[in-house]
Amino acid sequence: MPDALEERLSALATDLQVPVPDGLERAVMDRVARTRPRRRWRRWLAGLAAGLVGVGVVASPVGAEIRGWLGLPGVSVTSGDPVTETPTVPPAPGTPDLQRAERLAGFTPVVPAELGAPDGVEVSADRLVVSLSWTTEDGTVRLDELRGDVEPLFWKTADRAEHVLVAGTEALWLPTAHRVTVVPDGGSERELPSRLAAPTLLWLDGDLTLRLEGDLDLAAATRIAESAG
Amino acid sequence: MRAGDTDAYAVLVRRHAPVAMRTAALLGAGSDAEDVVQEALVKAYRSLGSFREDRPFRPWLLRIVANETRNAHRSAVRRAGREAREARPPLTDLLDPSAEVVGREDRERLLAAVGRLPDKLAHVVACRYLLELDEATTAVVLGVPRGTVKSRLSRGLARLRDDLATTIEEVDHA
Numbered sequence: 257m258p259d260a261l262e263e264r265l266s267a268l269a270t271d272l273q274v275p276v277p278d279g280l281e282r283a284v285m286d287r288v289a290r291t292r293p294r295r296r297w298r299r300w301l302a303g304l305a306a307g308l309v310g311v312g313v314v315a316s317p318v319g320a321e322i323r324g325w326l327g328l329p330g331v332s333v334t335s336g337d338p339v340t341e342t343p344t345v346p347p348a349p350g351t352p353d354l355q356r357a358e359r360l361a362g363f364t365p366v367v368p369a370e371l372g373a374p375d376g377v378e379v380s381a382d383r384l385v386v387s388l389s390w391t392t393e394d395g396t397v398r399l400d401e402l403r404g405d406v407e408p409l410f411w412k413t414a415d416r417a418e419h420v421l422v423a424g425t426e427a428l429w430l431p432t433a434h435r436v437t438v439v440p441d442g443g444s445e446r447e448l449p450s451r452l453a454a455p456t457l458l459w460l461d462g463d464l465t466l467r468l469e470g471d472l473d474l475a476a477a478t479r480i481a482e483s484a485g
Numbered sequence: 486m487r488a489g490d491t492d493a494y495a496v497l498v499r500r501h502a503p504v505a506m507r508t509a510a511l512l513g514a515g516s517d518a519e520d521v522v523q524e525a526l527v528k529a530y531r532s533l534g535s536f537r538e539d540r541p542f543r544p545w546l547l548r549i550v551a552n553e554t555r556n557a558h559r560s561a562v563r564r565a566g567r568e569a570r571e572a573r574p575p576l577t578d579l580l581d582p583s584a585e586v587v588g589r590e591d592r593e594r595l596l597a598a599v600g601r602l603p604d605k606l607a608h609v610v611a612c613r614y615l616l617e618l619d620e621a622t623t624a625v626v627l628g629v630p631r632g633t634v635k636s637r638l639s640r641g642l643a644r645l646r647d648d649l650a651t652t653i654e655e656v657d658h659a
Contacts, residue, residue, distance in 0.1 A: 261646060265599075265614035268592055272615060273581035274510045276502045277519045284498050284526040425630065460630060 343433045343452035345396040345469055348376035348387040361386045365401055366461050370483035374399075397470035397480075403463055420457075420474065422481045427459035429474050457481055498526055501543060504616070505550050508626070510579055511611040513604065514554045521557050525550040544625040547618075551608075551626050576600040598648045606641035609634055 350357075352374050358364050360379040365386045367374065374388035388399045420429045436453040457468045457477040461484060468477055505525060509518040529546050576596045580589070599607055599615075612623040613634075620638075624631040 261642060261649075262614065264591070264595055265610065266617070268595060269615050269617055271581050271584045271592055272507065272511075272579045274503070274507045274518070274579060276506050280502055280506075280519060280523060281495060281498050283523055284530075285495050287523075287527045288494060288530045425632070 339433050339435065339452060341433065341452055343454045345389075345398050345454050345471070346451070347391070347396045348374070348378035348389040348398065350376055350378040352377045357386045361401075363401075363403060363464065366399075366464060366466060366484045368399070368480045368484040370480045371397065371399075392470070394471045394476075397468070397472065400467040400469070401464050402467075403465070420478070422457070422459040422478055425460055427457060427481070429477070430456045430458070431474065494530055497542060501546055502526070504543065505546060507616060508547050508550045508612075509554050511576070511615050512551055512554045512608055514557055517554075517557045521553045522550060525553045528553070544618075544622045547616075547622075547626040548628060551628070594649070595645075598645050601648060602641055602644055606637050606644060609637040610641040610645070613638055 354365055354367070354374075354377055357377050357379050360383050362383070363386075365377070365388060367388065371390045371392075375391050376387075376389040378387045378389075379385070380387070385400055385402045388401070390397045418429050418431070420427050430453075432455065434453050434456070436451060436456075454469050454471055455473075455477070457472075457474070457480075459466050459468075459481050466481070466484065468480060470477075472480070502522065505522045506518055509521040509525075514521045525546065529542075529549055532549075576599060577593045580592060580596065584592075599610055602610065608627055609623060612618045612626055613620070618626060620631055620634050624634045627634070629637075
């Protein structure tokens with residue numbers, strides 16, 4: 257039940273006036289007309305018109321309106337069909353030089369004690385994502401780290417996702433293989449093809465969004481994540 | 486670019502511009518609100534290519550607006566130091582002047598108190614009550630986990646209660 261203060265705040269909403277300036281739409285459309293067209297957006301718009309009906313399999317009560325955004329900063333997860341192929345986790349190809357990664361990306365990469373020093377360290381060309389990788393008995397384990405900001409960098413389409421807790425904070429577990437696309441900021445300098453991702457745990461550490469991927473179960477992934485603090 | 490595409494986008498712009506303007510203004514864009522919204526709408530268009538069909542537009546757009554507001558604020562602060570921040574118009578300027586006079590003082594006091602909250606708390610309160618977004622959407626727009634929205638909201642409301650109680654007391658003693 258909303259209390260008196262909440263009711264007063266809600267009542268305020270109707271008294272606020274923020275007019276749309278004349279010419280805003282025209283200014284936007286003029287600029288848009290000079291922008292080159294982008295792939296796939298007609299399809300997206302058609303879907304929007306169809307009423308935002310998702311597959312409805314993402315395990316969260318937040319409703320259809322928000323389903324496409326079940327994620328953490330920098331990551332968007334949307335519902336999609338299950339995939340049956342076996343994913344390959346790409347190792348981070350660079351030399352394991354964490355200081356260099358820190359200098360380039362402007363943040364200190366988190367290294368989970370459970371995994372120890374990484375075999376590979378890579379900073380994306382736009383310096384937004386630091387990736388670490390380890391060769392383990394279970395194959396390659398990969399940890400992507402980014403400061404979640406303007407727009408999602410990872411678009412994920414998963415048939416299942418569940419909210420879990422890692423070290424007491426909200427996290428998201430994608431237990432099955434799923435599509436992942438790395439998306440550049442607005443421009444489009446860097447655009448990687450979608451690939452199939454292995455089970456993934458997403459969580460936050462301060463202002464970093466962490467994305468752990470590998471042939472892991474939730475217990476193992478959580479153990480690794482909790483050793484990162 | 487086919488004409489049909491931009492026409493469709495113009496419809497989206499028309500539909501969402503009012504809430505985008507409110508968001509920019511309430512999150513502190515002040516006189517930059519129009520620039521912020523224009524920039525956000527153009528950015529949104531450029532990013533449409535990375536969408537899939539069931540992506541909802543509004544929370545995503547408002548998140549871009551929120552980030553643009555923050556960027557505009559940051560560069561203004563860099564440009565002019567404290568002055569830029571202080572030059573921002575108070576939230577009470579957003580009150581509809583034609584709204585009924587009765588209770589106006591109360592509303593101004595409440596809005597001024599929201600304006601005195603630290604930004605992080607003020608933004609959550611603005612999203613939840615003044616923009617009437619639910620918690621999940623607020624989390625998306627501000628780019629923070631849902632738990633953070635909950636905790637900031639309760640801290641924001643507690644501070645508002647304290648602040649308003651103090652203000653009323655001062656008025657009583659005056």
